[in-house]
Amino acid sequence: MYSILVVDDNVNLLKLLKMTLEKEGYLVTLADNGLKALEIAASTSFDLVILDMRLPGLNGMEVLEKLKQMDKDLVVIMITAFANIQTSVEAMKLGAFNYLIKPVNVDEMILNVTKGLENKELKAEIRDLKHKLTRVRSGLVVPAAESPLMKQVLKKVGLIAETDYSVIIQGKSGTGKEVIAKLIHSVSHRKYHPFVTVDCGAIPEQLFESEIFGHRKGAFTGANRNQKGKFEAANSGTLFLDEITNLSLNHQAKLLRAIQEKRVQRIGDERSFKLNIRLLVASNRDILEEVHNGNFREDLYHRLNEFLITLPLLKDRKEDISALVEVFLQEADLELGKKITGLSYDALQLLLHYHFPGNVRELRQIIRKAALVSEGRNIEASAINLPETEPQNLNHYLDNEDYLQKIISADLSLKQISGEISASVEKNIINQVLEKVNYNKTKAARILGIDRTTLYQKMK
Ligand SMILES: Nc1ncnc2c1ncn2[C@@H]1O[C@H](COP(=O)(O)OP(=O)(O)OP(=O)(O)O)[C@@H](O)[C@H]1O
Ligand SMILES: [Mg+2]
Incomplete structure (x- = not known):
């Protein structure tokens, strides 16, 4: 229930406002001068204050200023018998929500109170959202973990985050491997040091060594300046080798050597330097299977496999869908300015019955598209576009x-x-x-x- 403080030296007006506002369901407290109002406000918190401009002792403007100092979110509606543009501008500057002229029109007052309180709620919501968005923007997504499978994953993350264990993060495409790698880094003692990603599938074969280990000026044609490698860039921090199963056997051998010796050398440089990095690797294949197939070195596998985290498919962790949708709606708000707060019942049912071959990434895309075409506060089922709703055979x-x-x-x-x-x-x-x-x-x-x-x- 909202609580309102009414401050006026006219006792009849106080009575009238108390009766009217209580009828509307508000909790009303009265004060007949400014000092008393401040005393009451110091010990009780109010959502809204109706404040007369001309008061004995402290005047309304002074009271307004003090009230705002105590609580900047307080909604204050000023009332006065003397319309004066100058003072009304001043009051608004001090943070008054509105300025009404006496005699008070009861309906107008109620309307202003409602609007003022709505405004306050909205501001609080925006602040909350902004806070959440900073989290999203900073790239640190704390994974939704309502499902038993994801709870287990987070428990594992908790176990190894503080250690320097190498971790293999395995899971199908879009299950959130990179999200987990970043999370591990951000809760480890290395969090203030770099997190460097190497996409092992994206670097051309002949550039790999130079990218990873760096090179010295003149080491090969085209090397016209000294170049730091990813290992060096990640020193003191975490090196994330993404899609590690895409590395050729030759490069796997070089990687293993650097990891074992804990030293690296830039190409063309005699000096080597000591490595202090934590390794995280990811693959959407089963690395052990790749070992069996002869595509991945067994010794490297054992060196990396100090700990294994396997990420579940989204279809096996549907309890997390609502929370994930919430994150993606925050993104949509940031990107598109859409104030969508959730999903309709039917829309949620659609998602709960879909098998998500593309996992969380696919859910994100579905929600982004739905947010774009949606107009109300909720995403309706009609806005959700699934590639095939029902399997045909x-x-x-x-x-x-x-x-x-x-x-x-x-x-x-x-x-x-x-x-x-x-x-x-x-x-x-x-x-x-x-x-x-x-x-x-x-x-x-x-x-x-x-x-x-x-x-x-x-x-x-
Ligand atoms: N728990 C989560 N909370 C919010 N967003 C998530 C979560 N998990 C994954 N995502 C989002 O889903 C998308 C895919 O995640 P990510 O890139 O980590 O997957 P991946 O397993 O590395 O996929 P790939 O194998 O295709 O590289 C990203 O946009 C990511 O932000
Ligand atoms: Mg990835």
């Missing part, structure tokens, strides 16, 4: 590659795989039926020809 239900890999690596027998496939198809059908009957479980169980207990079990 059985093959789409299955991530064939995943199953094939599981069979080859002998994790599962054919029988176990069949069981998994049938469970996943069942789950999909159950979800679709549930959606059609608006989550009425009795109806869904009847349609599916099973009892409610079985349905509950299968929904887990």
Whole structure:
């Protein structure tokens, strides 16, 4: 409930305003002079003050100034019997919300009170948003972790962040590997030192060594100045080797040597210098599998694998969708000035039933597009554009590659795989039926020809 302080030396007006405002549901306190008002305001906090300009003792303007010093967010509506442009300008300058002329029109007063309070809420919201945006802008995204799988990931991050362990971060494209790498750095003791990223897939083969180790002027044709390498740039901080499985075997060997010796040499330079870096590497492939396939050096793998974090697919951590959407809506506000606060129920249901092959990155793109076309405070289902809402045939239900890999690596027998496939198809059908009957479980169980207990079990 909002609380309002009314300050006026006219007792009848005080009574009138108290009655009117209380009828509107406000908590009202009265003061008949400025000093008393300040005393009360010093011990109780108010959302809004209605303040007479001419008061015995301290005048309204002085009271206004003091009140604003105590609480700059306080909404103050001034009232006066004497219309005077000069004083009204002054009052506004001191931070008054509005300036009303006596005799007080009750409806006009209520309207001003409502507007003033709305304005205050809005300012608070904006401040809160700005605070969140600075976080987004600084690139530090604290991952949403409502889901058990993501909670585990964050627990692991907590375990190793303070150490200097090398960490392999594995996960399919768009699951947030870079986000986790940055997070580890930002909570480690190296946080005030550089975080340097090397995209191992993006550097041309012949430039790799020079990029990583640097070179001395004249070391090769075209080397017309001394050049620091990424290792050197990351010294004291963290070096993030992204897409590490894209490195050729030759470069893997060079990398391993630098890591083992903890020293690097610029190309063409005799001197070497000591390395003090923490290594984080990422891949969207299973590195151990790459070792088995002969594409990745086993010794390098073991050197890097002091700790392994595998990021879950978004479809397996749907509890995080709402919080992620919130982050992306903050971005949309920053970028497009759209004040969208959330998703409609239907829009959320759509997202909860989608399988997100592109993971968090895809969710981000979906929300960015939806924010662009949305007009209200919520994103409606019609604004959500999914590539294929419903899979058309059985093959789409299955991530064939995943199953094939599981069979080859002998994790599962054919029988176990069949069981998994049938469970996943069942789950999909159950979800679709549930959606059609608006989550009425009795109806869904009847349609599916099973009892409610079985349905509950299968929904887990
Ligand atoms: N927890 C999160 N909170 C907010 N945004 C996230 C989160 N996880 C991922 N994102 C966003 O999703 C996108 C993809 O994340 P990121 O680049 O870290 O994925 P990746 O696993 O490195 O993908 P790739 O393998 O394709 O390089 C980025 O825009 C990132 O900001
Ligand atoms: Mg990445």
